[in-house]
Amino acid sequence: MQHIGKIDKRKFKLITKDITTEIVILTDKQIEHIRFRHPNDYERYFKYIKEIVEMPDYILNDVKPNTGILLKRISNDKIFQLVLRLHTSEDKRKYKNSIITFLRINEKKYNQYMRNKKIVWSNMDNNK
Numbered sequence: 001m002q003h004i005g006k007i008d009k010r011k012f013k014l015i016t017k018d019i020t021t022e023i024v025i026l027t028d029k030q031i032e033h034i035r036f037r038h039p040n041d042y043e044r045y046f047k048y049i050k051e052i053v054e055m056p057d058y059i060l061n062d063v064k065p066n067t068g069i070l071l072k073r074i075s076n077d078k079i080f081q082l083v084l085r086l087h088t089s090e091d092k093r094k095y096k097n098s099i100i101t102f103l104r105i106n107e108k109k110y111n112q113y114m115r116n117k118k119i120v121w122s123n124m125d126n127n128k
Contacts, residue, residue: 002026005050007084007097011059014120015068018088019097024053026099038103045104048074052082052102057124060117067100068120071113081105081113 006022013019026049034042056070062083070082083100105113 001028002031004099005053007053011056011121012068012086015059015061016066016086016088018066018090020087020089020091021096024084024097024099026102030099030101033100034102037101041103045078045080045102048072048078048080049082049099049102052080053084053099055123056082057122058114058119059121060113061120062117069113069117071105071110073110079105079107079110081109 002025004024004026007019007024009019009022031042051074052070052072056072058071060069060071062069064085066086066088068084068086070084072080072082074080080102081104082102085098085100087095087097
């Protein structure tokens with residue numbers, strides 16, 4: 001398990017107000033998932049994961065409860081998606097906010113998310 005960083009809980013309040021911790025982790029099981037499902041993304045782009053978690057451009061509501069999709073454009077040709085499961089008071093106490101998956105996406109997929117998902121927070125509106 002790796003400690004990745006901390007979220008600003010205020011940015012996620014439209015997903016759930018019941019966030020118990022700011023800490024974000026990435027488990028060994030999810031690293032294996034990322035390596036298997038998105039070959040080479042972990043090795044090539046892991047260096048951006050903390051920035052994505054702590055300074056996303058957009059947070060979108062996911063269909064799964066207590067889960068957000070974080071989008072971040074690092075440069076014109078590098079756009080990332082990170083799915084984050086938020087820890088609530090209903091979860092086991094030892095758990096933390098956990099990265100489910102992480103991958104580089106293309107412009108078409110990015111635009112599709114922006115059209116079809118509910119934006120719950122935007123850096124463009126809340127640039128602080």
